[in-house]
Amino acid sequence: MNSQASLAPLSDATKKFLSREKHGLWIGGEEVSAASEKIFDTRSPSTGEVIGRLAEGGEEDIDRAVHCARAAFEGPWSRWSPYERQLLLYRVHDLMEKNFDQLAEIESMDMGAPISRTRASKAALLKFILFFASQTATIAGETLQNGLPGEVVTMSLKAPVGVIGGIVPWNGPLVSQWWLLGAVMATGCTIVLKPAEDASLSMLRVVELLHEAGLPAGVVNVVTGMGGIAGEALARHPGVDRIAFTGSTVTGRKIIEASAVNIKKLQLELGGKSPDIIFADADLDKAVPGASMGVFANSGQICYAGTRVFVQRPIVKEFCARAAEFASSVRVGHSLDVDAQLGPLISERQLDRVMSYIDLGSREGAKLICGGERLGDSLANGYFVSPTVFSDVDNGMRIAQEEIFGPVLSVIPFDTAEEAIALANQTEYGLGGAVWTRDLSTALRVVKRIHTGMMWVNCYGVTDPLVGFGGTKHSGYGAKGGRAHLDTYLYTKTVYINT
Ligand code: NAD
Numbered sequence: 001m002n003s004q005a006s007l008a009p010l011s012d013a014t015k016k017f018l019s020r021e022k023h024g025l026w027i028g029g030e031e032v033s034a035a036s037e038k039i040f041d042t043r044s045p046s047t048g049e050v051i052g053r054l055a056e057g058g059e060e061d062i063d064r065a066v067h068c069a070r071a072a073f074e075g076p077w078s079r080w081s082p083y084e085r086q087l088l089l090y091r092v093h094d095l096m097e098k099n100f101d102q103l104a105e106i107e108s109m110d111m112g113a114p115i116s117r118t119r120a121s122k123a124a125l126l127k128f129i130l131f132f133a134s135q136t137a138t139i140a141g142e143t144l145q146n147g148l149p150g151e152v153v154t155m156s157l158k159a160p161v162g163v164i165g166g167i168v169p170w171n172g173p174l175v176s177q178w179w180l181l182g183a184v185m186a187t188g189c190t191i192v193l194k195p196a197e198d199a200s201l202s203m204l205r206v207v208e209l210l211h212e213a214g215l216p217a218g219v220v221n222v223v224t225g226m227g228g229i230a231g232e233a234l235a236r237h238p239g240v241d242r243i244a245f246t247g248s249t250v251t252g253r254k255i256i257e258a259s260a261v262n263i264k265k266l267q268l269e270l271g272g273k274s275p276d277i278i279f280a281d282a283d284l285d286k287a288v289p290g291a292s293m294g295v296f297a298n299s300g301q302i303c304y305a306g307t308r309v310f311v312q313r314p315i316v317k318e319f320c321a322r323a324a325e326f327a328s329s330v331r332v333g334h335s336l337d338v339d340a341q342l343g344p345l346i347s348e349r350q351l352d353r354v355m356s357y358i359d360l361g362s363r364e365g366a367k368l369i370c371g372g373e374r375l376g377d378s379l380a381n382g383y384f385v386s387p388t389v390f391s392d393v394d395n396g397m398r399i400a401q402e403e404i405f406g407p408v409l410s411v412i413p414f415d416t417a418e419e420a421i422a423l424a425n426q427t428e429y430g431l432g433g434a435v436w437t438r439d440l441s442t443a444l445r446v447v448k449r450i451h452t453g454m455m456w457v458n459c460y461g462v463t464d465p466l467v468g469f470g471g472t473k474h475s476g477y478g479a480k481g482g483r484a485h486l487d488t489y490l491y492t493k494t495v496y497i498n499t
Contacts, residue, residue: 029217072218132182267478272431276306304432354406
């Protein structure tokens with residue numbers, strides 16, 4: 001923990017944004033109050049202080065936003081050429097680049113990630129926009145052979161699915177919202193976005209920049225508010241054609257039920273409990289920090305965090321000692337502390353949840369070898385927990401099976417590759433995973449047999465929009481990333497032409 005922190009000064013632009021009396025909803029290209037006039041507070045996770053007052057959208061606001069999104073979808077936007085949409089994305093790219101420092105500050109203040117982390121996400125964010133700009137001109141159907149009598153030409157056309165309902169979590173909205181925004185602008189869909197109630201601010205600034213870049217009114221609408229009210233209304237709304245949801249598996253199930261109303265298409269990115277397998281021949285100088293930050297990064301609030309660390313028995317003792325040393329060297333601090341590697345958890349609720357799992361781990365018989373405390377002194381009013389390592393964990397324990405979403409690493413010993421594979425697959429989740437070894441054939445054997453959507457070898461957590469992202473089992477379904485991404489925002493229309 002860092003009590004002598006040097007905090008990055010906020011830019012005037014950020015101060016101005018945060019000093020607004022309140023932040024409204026964005027519906028039909030305008031900032032408006034909620035129909036109920038209700039507002040709610042959003043807090044800095046570093047201090048617990050209120051940093052914004054947001055309109056609390058409800059069913060009526062969602063309905064209005066969906067109608068605006070539908071009108072925009074049927075309007076002139078549907079006649080924009082791919083080049084026009086591509087140019088829009090380039091203008092958006094430039095504005096995001098120009099305003100990035102402010103966006104990073106807003107994101108750090110709002111969701112607690114250290115400023116070094118949000119600043120470092122600039123390249124990833126800009127890559128997203130370039131990726132979608134490049135995809136815009138590639139949307140294409142096919143001409144198809146047929147066995148019909150006469151002169152019938154057959155082909156397929158790709159068409160945008162329509163109005164998207166986008167529901168995103170709080171653990172990194174500045175970048176993660178681009179999976180949706182980019183695809184909407186590339187395909188000609190429209191969207192109603194419901195950010196997480198704990199971290200809505202970066203999206204509210206982004207929507208302003210989109211309109212500054214020339215986005216037509218109603219293409220992107222943002223309704224802030226509670227998940228069980230605004231989110232639920234969006235998931236259920238019969239005017240929404242497709243839901244793109246990222247969040248917990250529990251909420252994912254509710255979204256599936258709500259989508260039945262009008263057979264919405266679904267894309268679900270849900271929870272995880274990913275395995276990270278370290279063989280005795282691994283380069284520990286890389287594996288220890290790599291596997292540790294595979295759990296601790298973003299204070300453990302990453303869906304694909306490799307929280308179950310399986311370590312081959314001959315190196316368990318050394319790995320534990322080095323992981324504990326690494327964990328205690330990690331600098332935890334205020335999100336504006338320029339040297340902090342980890343910030344706070346998002347909320348008091350999340351802090352209580354993580355602390356209760358740490359308590360549970362000890363009661364289940366795991367050995368707490370590092371961390372496990374709520375941090376005090378200058379950080380006492382924020383939601384800080386120290387990076388935590390448990391050794392002697394059994395894969396059947398609840399700390400090894402349930403998603404904690406905090407900086408808690410569990411070391412589970414194994415003897416053979418077969419055993420590691422079997423243990424790694426004993427989970428309801430299937431999102432990420434990694435293997436550390438100098439033997440490429442061992443690595444590939446493990447990669448092929450672990451049931452997850454993403455695997456890393458001798459690294460953890462690198463991602464790129466050009467490449468697929470997503471999970472299997474209870475971690476969700478529906479492609480994200482790569483060439484398949486845009487397909488999920490399109491449908492295929494088969495055409496028969498009697499010549
Ligand atoms: P959450 O499910 O509580 O909330 C996510 C979003 O859903 C929020 O915007 C929330 O307001 C909304 N929501 C809540 N209840 C709803 C309902 N009944 N109907 C519609 N919307 C509702 O999740 P969280 O706690 O905010 O985020 C953490 C979870 O997200 C973790 O489980 C994590 O693994 C998961 N996650 C997954 C990925 C991925 O790509 N797989 C990425 C990030 C986070």
